[in-house]
Amino acid sequence: MAALPDTLTGYAHVYERAHINTDEIIPARYLNVHEEAELAKYAMEDIDGDFVKRVMPGDFVIAGDNFGCGSSREHAVWALRGAGVKVVIARSYARIFFRNAINNGFLAIECPEAVEVVATGDHLELDLAAGRLRNLTNGREAVFVPLSDFARELIEDGGLLPHIQKKAQAGS
């Protein structure tokens, strides 16, 4: 599929609190559908009812510890992506959310200091290869461990299912 670009730029929405759970990202009352465009209307509804009004295609979500804990619903990733979010950068992730993200070819970066150097509305540059987040608004930076080879390959393949198909076609 598509190789990841070296850098990405976008505007930040910061949710500093730890343990933002998937019920807040996409409440269970919307789980009777799974179309991304429909779920997108309710992204982050229980933590920030105005998020969907402000979010623009290509924006970044910056979050605290254990982002996406709770239910295994992949709808959380779909809702964020459907709303236009390009990447989530959290202090840390709940494991199922992280897994769901890379399985969808969706970027989830673990960056312990991001919440400290970024405010909502800041313009950011994410250097994926170097493992550096630059805040273009205030000039501050945070570093992170770049994606593992395995996660990068999944994301570049467009997610787990295209990855499996690619491997099957390659006969491996």
Add this chain to the structure above:
Amino acid sequence: MGMTMTEKILAAHSGRDRVTPGEIVNAKIDLIVAHDVTTPPAVAMLRKLGINKVFDPSKILVTPDHFVPNKDIKSAELAKQLREWRIEQGIERYYEVGNHGICHAIAPEQGHVLPGMTVVCGDSHTTTMGALGTFATGVGSTDLAAALATGELWFKVPDSMLFELNGTLPFGVYSKDIILYIISKIGVDGARYRAMEYRGSGLKSMSMEARFTITNMAIEAGGKSGIMPVDAISEEYVQARTKEPYKCYESDEDAVYSERMTIELDQLEPIVALPSLPSNGRFIGEVERVKMDQVYIGSCTNGRIEDLRIAAQILKGNKVANGTRAIVVPATTEIWKTAMREGLLEIFADAGCVVSTATCGACLGGFMGVLGAEETCLSTTNRNFVGRMGHPRAKVYLASPATAAATAITGTITDPRPFLQ
């Protein structure tokens, strides 16, 4: 260097002699459990890719549970898609409404979960099944789709935490109190990415029902799985349900654990987790007697027959307090029928409780007891995150079925022990 039982199961299922925590392996899956919310999107993904056959219908178990009996038109469509898909795929292990149950309860109850297996389900409480010495973990819909298509899935081998349960539980204290205590000590991310392994003399006095409650909540500490060694109690449970052969794995004496914690069970008291984190557990003596609008007894955590017996013992001859609603949800149809035969349903009804058919229902804010703004609920379920049971400003308290039953009678958070004398 030895291996934990989790490492041994993952090694055996990925064709390896040994695995080490942090390694990524491709493991064969023995059982895939499919329900009405996360399966239809997985099926849609496979169709889009032109994959029209599951790898092996005999390794799949299907039961609608979240929003059945259908709560609305969209949910009805999901349940319908699930039903049609299982017919198309020739999946025989199907539990239709009327025989259905919450997937994590019905799968072991009906003898589909065996020691040594790998089990996945598109649901975070899949960890429940680890109480039978099984590697069981929750996944999303993409993982579910991959497992359905190939019978395999990638896993990062988790490191293991060891929880030694010593002694016996005091009167009026239950396995729910143990797991709420553990989560209050390690936090909702204290076991992130890790397997929570339990052992010790304390397990000997615990039925399988009680054990499932503990492994059920591994995810509430961020755990990848919860697991217990196979012993006489689990073997008896399994053999009463199936003749299928199975393999038991034991952790080596010199297995490596990233952390160890010892819990002296006789030191515990009933625990209530305050809103809005499962880690907010407090001994009941330290908890304010907050008024409850609702009490909920059920779910994959505490909707098994032993839970209902305890609740009925307390509710018998009593009435639910004025101003409080009590909802009882047996986790499977079989449990419902047993409760009926034992007269428990009558006790609940006489006390003024609503008794529902099996469903995940209000545990996840679906239906059958959803909360409004500022409403309070003491619930035997597994998580009390913001918005979990309905309105984001509702407040959910987690506790054992005994504490829930006592609270239903008084209408405020209540220590169950005086009611058990």
